[in-house]
Amino acid sequence: MRDWLKAFRPASFRGVPFFVEAEEAEGGRRVAISPIAYSDLHVTEDMGGDVRRFSLSAYVAGDVADAAARNFTAALNAPGTATLILPMGGPVLVRVPRWSQSRERARAGYVGFEVEFVAAGLPSLPFAAVPGAFAIAGKIAAGVDMIASAAAFRMRDVAPGQAAPSALAAASAAVAMASVADAAEMPAETRPIIADQIATITRLLSEPVTQAGPIAAAIVSTVGAIADAASPTEATEAFAVAAAPSGTDVFAMVSAAAFAAGFCQALAAGDYISRQDARRARDRIAPVVDPVLEALSTGLDVAVSEWLSDIAATAASDLSAVAANRAPLVSVQTEISLPATALAFALYGDAGRAGELVQRNSVATPAAMPISFEAIAP
Numbered sequence: 001m002r003d004w005l006k007a008f009r010p011a012s013f014r015g016v017p018f019f020v021e022a023e024e025a026e027g028g029r030r031v032a033i034s035p036i037a038y039s040d041l042h043v044t045e046d047m048g049g050d051v052r053r054f055s056l057s058a059y060v061a062g063d064v065a066d067a068a069a070r071n072f073t074a075a076l077n078a079p080g081t082a083t084l085i086l087p088m089g090g091p092v093l094v095r096v097p098r099w100s101q102s103r104e105r106a107r108a109g110y111v112g113f114e115v116e117f118v119a120a121g122l123p124s125l126p127f128a129a130v131p132g133a134f135a136i137a138g139k140i141a142a143g144v145d146m147i148a149s150a151a152a153f154r155m156r157d158v159a160p161g162q163a164a165p166s167a168l169a170a171a172s173a174a175v176a177m178a179s180v181a182d183a184a185e186m187p188a189e190t191r192p193i194i195a196d197q198i199a200t201i202t203r204l205l206s207e208p209v210t211q212a213g214p215i216a217a218a219i220v221s222t223v224g225a226i227a228d229a230a231s232p233t234e235a236t237e238a239f240a241v242a243a244a245p246s247g248t249d250v251f252a253m254v255s256a257a258a259f260a261a262g263f264c265q266a267l268a269a270g271d272y273i274s275r276q277d278a279r280r281a282r283d284r285i286a287p288v289v290d291p292v293l294e295a296l297s298t299g300l301d302v303a304v305s306e307w308l309s310d311i312a313a314t315a316a317s318d319l320s321a322v323a324a325n326r327a328p329l330v331s332v333q334t335e336i337s338l339p340a341t342a343l344a345f346a347l348y349g350d351a352g353r354a355g356e357l358v359q360r361n362s363v364a365t366p367a368a369m370p371i372s373f374e375a376i377a378p
Contacts, residue, residue: 132318151216184230
């Protein structure tokens with residue numbers, strides 16, 4: 001018989017521990033219902049997943065319950081998203097819209113809380129990105145539970161004494177996430193969030209078999225959070241390096257798949273001025289994603305491969321659409337070397353675009369452009 005007291009995970013929020021009396025979760029699909037006039041039929045349309053909500057009856061208890069309550073209250077009041085570890089559900093990135101606290105004289109040393117959490121969703125930054133990046137962000141988030149289940153299934157028969165390589169692979173994934181976050185110029189306000197999620201992965205490494213699902217979920221959600229907030233140009237390069245498959249261990253494959261998905265999101269979020277720029281970005285997808293798909297074909301569930309393939313196809317389709325709507329690059333020839341400002345005004349009627357010409361052609365001296373250079377067609 002299963003020992004349920006050992007089956008549940010220690011609950012925490014922002015790393016602050018607490019106890020759970022009751023745990024509730026709700027979700028679903030947003031279904032639009034359209035009645036058909038003069039008919040017994042109607043039309044239903046799936047409008048996407050509804051907001052996932054979690055309600056907890058929580059408490060802290062003991063001789064230092066007053067201090068523990070203050071720590072938990074501070075964690076609940078802190079701004080931004082953070083990792084919530086649920087006893088049954090595992091880690092999830094959330095926000096706290098509401099909480100309440102209660103204390104009774106007859107229960108000294110016990111402080112109760114009623115807390116509402118909502119899944120963190122996307123930060124504000126992706127709304128400024130191209131639609132493809134926004135769609136990919138949603139697909140990454142939607143794949144977290146599926147990948148967690150696939151990882152847990154693969155690890156089910158691994159003996160605890162043989163799990164050291166898996167723990168090492170997960171630790172390597174955490175190190176890679178920290179490196180990518182540093183290289184991708186993460187905003188200062190999001191760095192503590194990423195650090196908190198990486199710390200969650202590190203805490204779970206002591207039990208890589210029983211915590212396989214939560215570890216995999218944390219890897220994917222953390223990479224998604226980095227892709228959401230990072231600078232696209234720097235993130236693209238960092239994700240491309242981190243996505244290279246490093247072995248056939250479960251967590252190595254989860255890490256490679258997550259980084260490849262993040263690469264696709266960062267690539268789609270880039271700003272491509274010319275048709276050729278967008279096409280070159282599209283051509284980068286296969287060299288990064290294909291080796292990961294090949295590694296996944298002998299490892300995780302086929303659903304993970306389908307998930308990554310769908311993300312890559314979305315990025316390729318979006319970049320193709322961007323290319324179709326951008327002006328092409330042309331080669332410009334001049335008789336003599338001219339200043340970039342004069343050339344920008346002659347081409348576009350806007351001397352302010354001189355920097356664009358200088359950057360595209362890697363010119364060291366803007367006052368003396370080469371007599372042959374590339375430019376966006378006027």
